[in-house]
Amino acid sequence: xxxxxxxxxxxxxxxxxxxxxxxxxxxxxxxxxxxxxxxxxxxxxxxxxxxxxxxxxxxxxxxxxxxxxxxxxxxxxxxxxxxxxxxxxxxxxxxxxxxxxxxxxxxxxxxxxxx
Numbered sequence: 772x773x774x775x776x777x778x779x780x781x782x783x784x785x786x787x788x789x790x791x792x793x794x795x796x797x798x799x800x801x802x803x804x805x806x807x808x809x810x811x812x813x814x815x816x817x818x819x820x821x822x823x824x825x826x827x828x829x830x831x832x833x834x835x836x837x838x839x840x841x842x843x844x845x846x847x848x849x850x851x852x853x854x855x856x857x858x859x860x861x862x863x864x865x866x867x868x869x870x871x872x873x874x875x876x877x878x879x880x881x882x883x884x885x886x
Contacts, residue, residue, distance in 0.1 A: 861884050865879045
């Protein structure tokens, strides 16, 4: 079982930055995939970024070039640094992990971008 707790969301002006954090209940080296999804009002949940157990990363085209996913193995925490935020980045962001074929989700953290 994997428990995930997100933090770092909030209100930010367009062009600003946020760093989201996801703390896992077990060592992240043992988790196959960790990442972030988001769901905006009236939209389907979409993948933002993920990092594999080997450290490879992938990003959605909408955030590529202005977002960075990283991890601190000592703290069992995955981060999502988002720069150059746009209004369309407004969404609830969910931490995600897949461990032994089972998916786990955090409760979400709200990101709101204002002009």
